[in-house]
Amino acid sequence: xxxxxxxxxxxxxxxxxxxxxxxxxxxxxxxxxxxxxxxxxxxxxxxxxxxxxxxxxxxxxxxxxxxxxxxxxxxxxxxxxxxxxxxxxxxxxxxxxxxxxxxxxxxxxxxxxxxxxxxxxxxxxxxxxxxxxxxxxxxxxxxxxxxxx
Amino acid sequence: xxxxxxxxxxxxxxxxxxxxxxxxxxxxxxxxxxxxxxxxxxxxxxxxxxxxxxxxxxxxxxxxxxxxxxxxxxxxxxxxxxxxxxxxxxxxxxxxxxxxxxxxxxxxxxxxxxxxxxxxxxxxxxxxxxxxxxxxxxxxxxxxxxxxxxxxxxxxxxxxxxxxxxxxxxxxxxxxxxxxxxxxxxxxxxxxxxxxxxxxxxxxxxxxxxxxxxxxxxxxxxxxxxxxxxxxxxxxxxxxxxxxxxxxxxxxxxxxxxxxxxxxxxxxxxxxxxxxxxxxxxxxxxxxxxxxxxxxxxxxxxxxxxxxxxxxxxxxxxxxxxxxxxxxxxxxxxxxx
Numbered sequence: 001x002x003x004x005x006x007x008x009x010x011x012x013x014x015x016x017x018x019x020x021x022x023x024x025x026x027x028x029x030x031x032x033x034x035x036x037x038x039x040x041x042x043x044x045x046x047x048x049x050x051x052x053x054x055x056x057x058x059x060x061x062x063x064x065x066x067x068x069x070x071x072x073x074x075x076x077x078x079x080x081x082x083x084x085x086x087x088x089x090x091x092x093x094x095x096x097x098x099x100x101x102x103x104x105x106x107x108x109x110x111x112x113x114x115x116x117x118x119x120x121x122x123x124x125x126x127x128x129x130x131x132x133x134x135x136x137x138x139x140x141x142x143x144x145x146x147x148x149x
Numbered sequence: 150x151x152x153x154x155x156x157x158x159x160x161x162x163x164x165x166x167x168x169x170x171x172x173x174x175x176x177x178x179x180x181x182x183x184x185x186x187x188x189x190x191x192x193x194x195x196x197x198x199x200x201x202x203x204x205x206x207x208x209x210x211x212x213x214x215x216x217x218x219x220x221x222x223x224x225x226x227x228x229x230x231x232x233x234x235x236x237x238x239x240x241x242x243x244x245x246x247x248x249x250x251x252x253x254x255x256x257x258x259x260x261x262x263x264x265x266x267x268x269x270x271x272x273x274x275x276x277x278x279x280x281x282x283x284x285x286x287x288x289x290x291x292x293x294x295x296x297x298x299x300x301x302x303x304x305x306x307x308x309x310x311x312x313x314x315x316x317x318x319x320x321x322x323x324x325x326x327x328x329x330x331x332x333x334x335x336x337x338x339x340x341x342x343x344x345x346x347x348x349x350x351x352x353x354x355x356x357x358x359x360x361x362x363x364x365x366x367x368x369x370x371x372x373x374x375x376x377x378x379x380x381x382x383x384x385x386x387x388x389x390x391x392x393x394x395x396x397x398x399x400x401x402x403x404x405x406x407x408x409x410x411x412x413x414x415x416x417x418x419x420x421x422x423x424x425x426x427x428x429x430x431x432x433x434x435x436x437x438x439x440x441x442x443x444x445x446x447x448x449x450x451x452x453x454x455x456x457x458x459x460x461x462x463x464x465x466x467x468x469x470x471x472x473x474x475x476x477x478x479x480x481x482x483x484x485x486x
Binding site: 011012015016018020022023025026028029038101116 | 216217218220224246249253327328329354355356357358359362365366369370373
């Protein structure tokens with residue numbers, strides 16, 4: 001769950017993600033990316049939202065993008081992936097990543113339920129929440145703006 | 150092995166680029182960023198050079214923790230050079246992501262010497278350095294030039310360090326790392342312009358190796374949990390001069406690590422954080438560094454800057470009073486390149 005108003009665009013999440021997953025600091029291969037417009041307020045971290053009807057799975061020519069049965073997450077099969085980049089282009093939420101060195105698709109796997117980016121976010125802009133719960137939380141936050149205390 | 154990494158020596162006059170590994174003893178003594186920049190400035194600047202001589206160098210240096218799991222991803226860049234009007238050692242830190250991007254492009258330090266024949270800018274991309282024509286936007290301001298360079302390179306993610314354009318008369322010049330990070334730097338700006346250099350653009354997608362990734366993440370986690378703000382009352386009894394000296398040394402250290410300036414509030418020799426930074430440094434780079442040694446490194450870097458000023462004829466009584474510690478560490482970087 002992202003609170004874009006809190007994000008200061010420091011990009012620490014990109015660094016810790018790549019260190020955790022790739023064992024080197026390489027933001028180009030991180031699973032999370034911070035979209036940041038210089039000189040404008042606010043920044044937006046983007047990552048895979050594990051959609052219910054994933055477009056990336058639809059366009060994958062080799063059916064490498066599948067939902068893991070045990071976790072319900074959308075994870076591309078590295079063995080099958082041919083590195084066409086179709087999933088990156090089609091993702092409406094800019095959440096699909098690409099490993100430019102091994103030429104394979106990358107997805108956030110939520111670090112087995114303990115996301116590294118959440119742990120290190122200095123402003124608490126990234127939070128880990130159940131999707132059903134976060135929906136009502138977002139409604140509450142939006143309503144609070146209309147009806148301040 | 151996380152270290153050594155590379156420094157590039159660029160001669161704008163001949164267009165020659167030489168890339169060298171940064172020797173480990175230099176790392177151990179001066180870390181990176183402001184530390185190594187000042188060492189290079191001291192040893193590569195010939196004495197008694199004319200103010201506008203092309204032999205004067207401009208050094209850009211990323212901190213040794215830049216682009217690694219350090220608080221707020223450490224992206225600051227240090228700019229050093231002999232100030233043309235006063236002859237002093239110029240030292241400027243600009244925030245933003247330039248330092249981190251420079252490391253992702255494969256270099257920790259850029260040493261720029263000579264004068265280009267016409268207006269140019271340097272383009273650094275994944276280990277390659279090119280000199281490109283800057284004539285079309287030489288008169289643009291620093292922000293405008295950044296936009297033009299990004300469009301020319303087709304790289305929206307490129308980080309650009311650019312210099313402003315002075316208007317009529319003695320107007321100040323600025324150096325700019327991005328839309329937010331911009332500092333008044335007339336003399337460093339003039340030095341940069343005297344080389345016919347409008348900007349340096351960097352874009353990198355190369356990984357930075359980490360000596361012990363798990364330990365680095367653990368240390369970072371602890372650093373972010375412990376964030377005790379200093380109690381002002383604790384420091385009120387100190388000798389003010391000693392405090393200034395310590396702050397200067399600490400700042401030199403922070404600049405060499407490449408971490409955020411606001412970390413200075415959280416970093417002091419009395420605090421646990423200090424020890425954690427030593428551990429983080431070891432985890433990221435493999436450099437063994439005890440907390441006491443870190444403070445000595447800060448002293449060494451600050452003293453090297455003061456040595457430069459003294460050699461150039463500046464011997465203020467106050468400066469000398471601040472000055473302590475050893476005077477000579479020898480030459481850790483070969484003079485000819």
